Amino acid sequence: MSGLLILIPAAVGLGALALATFLWAVRSGQYDDLDGAGQRILLDDDMP
Amino acid sequence: MSLASAVAPPNLQAGNTDLGEFARAGTAGQAILVLAVPDAYCATCIDSIEHSLRDVPGVVTARVNLSRRHVRVEYVANLDPVALVGAVTRAGYRTYPVDQDHVDGDPAFRDLLRATAVAGFAAGNIMLFSVSIWAGADEPTRNLFHWISALIALPAILYAGQPFFRSAFSALRAGRTNMDVPISIGVTLTTALSLFETITSGEHAYFDASTMLLFFLLVGRSLDHMMRVKARSSVENLARLSPRGAHAILADGSLAFVRLAEIEPGMTLLLRAGDRVPVDCRVLSGEGPVDMAVVTGESMPLAAGPNVDLPAGAMNLSVALTVTALRKSDDSFLSRMQTLMEAAENTRTAYRRIADRAARLYAPVIHVTAAATFIGWVMLGAGWHAALLNAVAVLIITCPCALALAVPIVHVIASGLLFENGIVMRDGSALERLAAVKRVAFDKTGTLTMGNVSFVAQELGDPGILDLAAGIAARSGHPLAVALAQASSHPIPFEGDVEEHPGMGIAATNAQGTWRLGSAAFCGAGMVAASDDNSRIWLAAAGDVIGCFKFADAVRTDARETVADLERLGLPVEILSGDQLGPVLAVAAATGIEKYSAALGPEGKQRILEAGSRDGQPYLMVGDGINDAPALRSAHVSVAPSSATDIGRAAADFILTNQRLNGVPLLVTVARRADVLVRQNLAISVAYNALVLPLAITGHVTPLVAALAMSSSSILVVLNAMRLRLGAKRNRPLSNQDRKVLS
Numbered sequence: 083m084s085g086l087l088i089l090i091p092a093a094v095g096l097g098a099l100a101l102a103t104f105l106w107a108v109r110s111g112q113y114d115d116l117d118g119a120g121q122r123i124l125l126d127d128d129m130p
Numbered sequence: 131m132s133l134a135s136a137v138a139p140p141n142l143q144a145g146n147t148d149l150g151e152f153a154r155a156g157t158a159g160q161a162i163l164v165l166a167v168p169d170a171y172c173a174t175c176i177d178s179i180e181h182s183l184r185d186v187p188g189v190v191t192a193r194v195n196l197s198r199r200h201v202r203v204e205y206v207a208n209l210d211p212v213a214l215v216g217a218v219t220r221a222g223y224r225t226y227p228v229d230q231d232h233v234d235g236d237p238a239f240r241d242l243l244r245a246t247a248v249a250g251f252a253a254g255n256i257m258l259f260s261v262s263i264w265a266g267a268d269e270p271t272r273n274l275f276h277w278i279s280a281l282i283a284l285p286a287i288l289y290a291g292q293p294f295f296r297s298a299f300s301a302l303r304a305g306r307t308n309m310d311v312p313i314s315i316g317v318t319l320t321t322a323l324s325l326f327e328t329i330t331s332g333e334h335a336y337f338d339a340s341t342m343l344l345f346f347l348l349v350g351r352s353l354d355h356m357m358r359v360k361a362r363s364s365v366e367n368l369a370r371l372s373p374r375g376a377h378a379i380l381a382d383g384s385l386a387f388v389r390l391a392e393i394e395p396g397m398t399l400l401l402r403a404g405d406r407v408p409v410d411c412r413v414l415s416g417e418g419p420v421d422m423a424v425v426t427g428e429s430m431p432l433a434a435g436p437n438v439d440l441p442a443g444a445m446n447l448s449v450a451l452t453v454t455a456l457r458k459s460d461d462s463f464l465s466r467m468q469t470l471m472e473a474a475e476n477t478r479t480a481y482r483r484i485a486d487r488a489a490r491l492y493a494p495v496i497h498v499t500a501a502a503t504f505i506g507w508v509m510l511g512a513g514w515h516a517a518l519l520n521a522v523a524v525l526i527i528t529c530p531c532a533l534a535l536a537v538p539i540v541h542v543i544a545s546g547l548l549f550e551n552g553i554v555m556r557d558g559s560a561l562e563r564l565a566a567v568k569r570v571a572f573d574k575t576g577t578l579t580m581g582n583v584s585f586v587a588q589e590l591g592d593p594g595i596l597d598l599a600a601g602i603a604a605r606s607g608h609p610l611a612v613a614l615a616q617a618s619s620h621p622i623p624f625e626g627d628v629e630e631h632p633g634m635g636i637a638a639t640n641a642q643g644t645w646r647l648g649s650a651a652f653c654g655a656g657m658v659a660a661s662d663d664n665s666r667i668w669l670a671a672a673g674d675v676i677g678c679f680k681f682a683d684a685v686r687t688d689a690r691e692t693v694a695d696l697e698r699l700g701l702p703v704e705i706l707s708g709d710q711l712g713p714v715l716a717v718a719a720a721t722g723i724e725k726y727s728a729a730l731g732p733e734g735k736q737r738i739l740e741a742g743s744r745d746g747q748p749y750l751m752v753g754d755g756i757n758d759a760p761a762l763r764s765a766h767v768s769v770a771p772s773s774a775t776d777i778g779r780a781a782a783d784f785i786l787t788n789q790r791l792n793g794v795p796l797l798v799t800v801a802r803r804a805d806v807l808v809r810q811n812l813a814i815s816v817a818y819n820a821l822v823l824p825l826a827i828t829g830h831v832t833p834l835v836a837a838l839a840m841s842s843s844s845i846l847v848v849l850n851a852m853r854l855r856l857g858a859k860r861n862r863p864l865s866n867q868d869r870k871v872l873s
Contacts (some may be wrong), residue, residue, distance in 0.1 A: 090278065093258060098251070115198070
């Protein structure tokens with residue numbers, strides 16, 4: 083039982099972390115321009 | 131594409147629109163303007179547009195969004211936004227401002243995405259505990275796991291279930307039922323019962339089932355949302371073509387700006403070069419070319435002169451014209467188009483999608499079965515607890531998980547396949563509609579033909595003359611001159627003075643003498659009996675005609691092949707054109723189309739298409755111009771080439787992004803295959819439910835069985851949908867041409 087007390091919070095916590103990261107990515111507009119993101123890799127990144 | 135955009139981009143340098151109205155205040159004294167850049171498609175486009183904008187003093191940030199084809203500019207508020215438009219134009223792109231109300235993301239889709247993520251998180255974590263319980267956890271551990279599951283499931287279901295609860299509630303309030311009603315009842319009952327089991331230390335809790343159910347349903351819902359056309363009204367795009375007003379010439383000869391709504395019949399207006407015609411009007415004085423491409427689809431500019439009538443929306447290309455207004459703006463050509471389109475859009479919404487029709491049949495069956503199970507077990511004396519448990523199992527098992535995925539997953543895969551072949555799908559239901567079409571109608575100008583005049587042949591003179599003529603033509607902006615300049619691969623640059631005579635031609639002088647390039651009369655060729663309807667330019671040296679060049683609107687190279695392919699697919703093809711009979715006959719002969727109608731107005735096209743739908747012979751319409759827009763909306767399904775006017779593209783269901791027509795037969799093939807797969811998928815999910823239903827009714831469905839049944843049926847429909855892609859590679863009749871398209 084004592085192992086579970088560590089493992090369960092760890093498992094749920096990791097899942098919650100992934101969820102929070104995804105929600106942050108959606109909110110900060112990272113899914114707004116999927117075509118552009120693919121093309122921007124090709125640009126020389128000399129902008130400020 | 132309209133010639134106007136090749137000659138003088140229809141943007142705002144003419145100053146006929148107040149840009150300030152599109153700007154919005156940002157933070158710290160900055161303003162934000164969003165400009166559409168419909169032609170941007172690659173990394174270089176992003177780079178040149180952004181750099182060009184950043185070089186304007188006062189611009190803080192500029193960021194291109196390639197998916198939406200617009201650029202968002204933040205700049206210090208006292209900068210004149212015209213400089214921004216100028217910068218984009220200098221970078222070589224057409225641009226116009228966008229209303230920012232339609233720009234800021236798609237909130238509904240973001241909500242769905244968040245709900246999907248939450249449901250996925252909950253389903254995954256609860257499954258972790260459920261597997262331990264199924265593996266045979268002892269009672270204290272099972273109770274603990276049930277409680278943790280409940281803690282995760284309850285908030286997740288409250289949040290992620292909202293789209294379904296809300297839709298079910300509004301349907302019930304309107305006295306209807308939809309797919310969301312059994313979903314909401316199922317999820318709510320399952321969760322409530324599981325909570326009860328948890329509190330009373332029961333053996334079975336279905337938290338995993340209810341969250342997984344929500345997750346699958348939300349995935350289906352998100353896919354479906356991606357496929358639906360965004361609330362982009364083609365009617366609004368039309369309105370953008372009307373200028374905000376015009377310059378009126380007052381009695382004392384001074385100019386005053388009047389708003390569109392204030393223009394009265396009889397008013398005298400001044401149309402500068404680059405202005406759009408505000409209302410239907412008649413020319414009083416001035417002679418010059420007027421671009422009619424957006425209005426009539428006519429590729430040749432109209433030579434306007436006194437007493438010529440101009441429709442609203444046409445663009446004055448090069449010379450200032452004085453005109454008198456004939457009608458108020460409410461009665462003009464553009465507003466008539468808007469009325470036609472609105473009427474067509476209203477009839478379009480009447481289409482019911484296959485998934486909705488299936489849901490309407492399916493939902494009552496679920497409710498009745500679940501209720502019957504409950505009543506049956508109570509009557510058999512099983513006690514309300516066991517009866518409710520079995521009734522809930524029925525609801526979970528029959529919940530339309532696979533059904534919700536069955537249609538959107540096929541459409542997503544089909545749209546990916548079409549996209550690879552240069553076809554963009556703008557509306558998910560269009561594939562369903564396409565499978566039902568019985569006839570194909572093509573517009574002529576810009577669809578079967580290139581829509582641009584191009585050089586065909588030199589009819590007179592020494593072949594070397596072409597290089598000289600091209601050099602002189604390069605100094606003019608007239609569409610025929612532009613075409614001539616492009617005809618020669620080695621034009622001789624012309625150095626000397628050039629004088630343009632509007633409506634006639636250009637007179638040029640250099641060290642070798644004087645040259646004239648233009649109409650027959652202008653060059654002194656005398657009256658020449660034209661053998662056909664094609665346009666010609668003459669070249670004269672020191673008064674003697676030395677060359678003649680012929681131009682025509684060329685038929686697309688793959689038009690004939692496309693028509694043949696469509697007829698092979700069992701779809702008769704016809705031409706619906708606004709042009710005169712002569713040119714239509716020529717194109718019909720060149721493409722092998724036997725049925726044609728010429729000189730049709732927008733209403734005439736619309737009438738033919740609507741009659742087709744009524745007689746059970748729905749049309750697929752392929753067209754491009756503004757004059758086709760009402761027809762594109764009234765046809766059962768519609769396709770526009772990417773060279774179409776913005777209005778044409780907005781009105782169509784599919785857009786061919788390469789300059790090839792053979793996407794049309796490919797489209798029909800894919801749509802028919804997708805239709806078969808959708809029906810198979812619906813059959814699979816219904817059959818699956820029918821198979822497991824007896825287990826649920828008799829009370830043999832444990833949470834483990836429910837989880838297995840649900841996920842396996844969903845995976846099965848997804849795999850079946852994938853066959854669209856597999857089959858497409860192996861035995862598609864058009865594969866050779868598609869490879870050509872891709873190369």
